[in-house]
Amino acid sequence: MSSDQQGWVLSRHGYQYFKFGKHAILLQWPDEVGSDLLHRIINVKRHIQKEEIPGIIEVSTGYKSLTIFYKPDIIQASQVLDFMESTDFHQYDISKISDPVIIDVVYNDAHALDLAFVAEHLDLSVQEVINIHTAPVYDLYFIGFLPGFMYLSGLDKRLFIPRKEVPRIRVPQGSVAIAGGQTGIYPFESPGGWHIIGQTNIELFNPFKDPPCPYPPGTKIKFRRIHP
Amino acid sequence: MIEVIRKGGEIRIVDMGRYGYREYGVPISGAMDLRSAARANSLLHNPVSFAVLELTSPGHELNFMHDTTIGITGAEGNIRVNSNKIYTDNVYQISGHSRLTIGTLSKGYRLYIAVQGGIKSSTILGSQSPIPGLLNRSLRKGDRVELSRSDLYPSISSSITALHIETKRKLGCYPGPEWFHLDRHNQSALLDNAYYIDNKSNRMGYRLNGIPIISDIVEIFSSSVMPGTVQLLPNGLPLILMRDCQTTGGYPRILQVCEEDINQLAQRRVGNQVQFSLLIE
Structure with missing residues (x-):
């Protein structure tokens, strides 16, 4: 020491x-x-x-x-x-490649309040933002900030953008957002400072289920574009 | 049943909190002053895990619709059942259709009322306390709290003593994981300074006003925080996390307030003084 x-x-x-x-x-x-x-x-x-x-x-x-x-x-x-x-922390067999969970996201204007702003700010087209966001397989690191809020790795550097200067009072449940080099999904309506680029209807936190969250840390996650 | 006739600050159903769900980002919650909540139950020989009512700040009026026995703890002040004054840290038999009013508080900020046999409300993820931001069940005027009339619970001996509220006492702290990120000068400044509770404080955290620490310590990779964790905000002022705090945070964790003094802090209000002292093992 x-x-x-x-x-x-x-x-x-x-x-x-x-x-x-x-x-x-x-x-x-x-x-x-x-x-x-x-x-x-x-x-x-x-x-x-x-x-x-x-x-x-x-x-x-x-x-x-x-x-x-x-x-x-x-x-x-x-x-x-x-x-x-x-304790001898011998490896469990968790390093094997598991198939990623697919989360369907609607990336269109009505549900993506900040998508146009993000594209302009990053000097990309809207389609490029969507392509870049749906390309990687993300690692779920841990859950925090809000019940069911997943901290994901692996956001492409081209999508790095600072938080909004003025946070929204109400970010809708299921908003897919980016900020500060990270991407995440709001598990329920809450205040928030990230840029909303899409919307999913996946349930990320249900207090009446035990466990209340569908995916444990270590889960691999991929976003897929769907059209409403 | 107990009906809320009038509300000053908040009235909540709380218990000892929600454990085992931090890995899902679920805060512990529970009573702000856990000791007084447990004491209220123990006065009645209820299990300490029973839910109680937490009444914050003055100005409340409750209607007890049936005969019952209550234990009242926490803040002191002008508390009456009908026109009779009652006193904190006592047991009272309340007859049906009595009004309990909480006027000015002379000491402390939160009162706890336990009811013989307990309070009936839904248990979610192992606790009757609200989940902050989601199931935010602060009681409203006209709400009725259902009582559990069971006498089946075994009596337990009361071993929990009352919290002796000391508004000026320094909060005993252990060093936090990032304490060593501060240089000696800043460490002693933090322990010498007097801070005052800011009006943006809530159940998640108490913000403090005072002389900011000037340092170049930076954010950390998000890691565990818990009630009592003192974070150093970018503005150089400490934030003390309270019972409803989130489970992870990125601000440096400079101190950890001991459990006993989180209860003390819960009994302080906006403008009250806060000072830290380091507990040496």
């Missing part, structure tokens, strides 16, 4: 860990954000979940991090860390 990184400790597994308050341990990898790291993080998450350790409530992930939430009256941080250090 170096003195200029107070509290962070290097694990033999290559990540650093940090006691985040009294209920959580944060793991953070130095690796670049990408598919490889995503699968390593999901692998660690599955190992922890599979053990069903009493006192560990849940595990959530970020771009290059994983957080273990525990109940300190049932398990101590040191016991969680002992488990982590003594």
Whole structure:
């Protein structure tokens, strides 16, 4: 542990860990954000979940991090860390190429409030924006910001655009949007600052289902243009 | 049943929160002052997980339509059942058709009312608390809260003590993951400064006013946040995340307020002072 990184400790597994308050341990990898790291993080998450350790409530992930939430009256941080250090995180068979989930999107004026603006701003035609957006297979990194909001990787650099200067008060449910080098779908109506380029009717969050979201982190996703 | 006759601030049905769904982006929610909510139940020997009413700021009036027993905790002030003054951290038997009014509050900001046998409302993903932004069930004038009249629940011994509200107490904090991104000068400035709760504060987070920290620390790759996480905003001021906060965030997490003092903060209102102190292990 170096003195200029107070509290962070290097694990033999290559990540650093940090006691985040009294209920959580944060793991953070130095690796670049990408598919490889995503699968390593999901692998660690599955190992922890599979053990069903009493006192560990849940595990959530970020771009290059994983957080273990525990109940300190049932398990101590040191016991969680002992488990982590003594576990062999051998690879699960999750790296195999799985077929992407196809999400149908309507990219037309009525549902794509900012599509024309985006095209003009990026010096592309509307058709080019659509082609570029539907070309890649995106990785679902994690869900956050709103219940069911998927953080996706792999937006083409040609579609990098800053957030709107004034966020919309109401972004409709199912809006497909881009901003800040990312693309995403609003799972329900909410305020939002991303540019809306399309619309999907896929259900991304249903609190009356358990689990409430259809796709777990690690899912591969592709957008397909449909005509209404 | 309990009917909402008049509303000051918000009235909500809350419990200990929603766990196990953070990986789907679902906030924990639950009572802002968890300790007082749990205490209200424990006064009645209810399980602490029972839902209670959370009444924020003064100006409420409730009509208790049937005989019941309540435990009342949290803020103190001019609280009456019909014309009789009642006191926080006590149990009262309420007879049917009584009016409970909450006038000015002398200490604290949120009151909790537990009802013997509990409150009936739908449980969604394991909790009766609203899901922020989606199932945002703040009660309205005329709403009726159904009571559970079950006596089947086993009595449990009350072990939860009342929160002693101290409006000026410094909030005890652990270093956050990005604390070390601040240089020593900024670290001590943050601990020396007095901040004041901004009027844009809500159940997701308390914004603070005060002297901004001037630093060049940058956003991080979105990672976990939780109630009590203190983020440093680009304007140099801290934001303290509260019970309804989102599950991930990109602002540097400089401190983590200890659980006990999140409850203290929940009892403060706009304009009240906030200071941080570092808890040394």
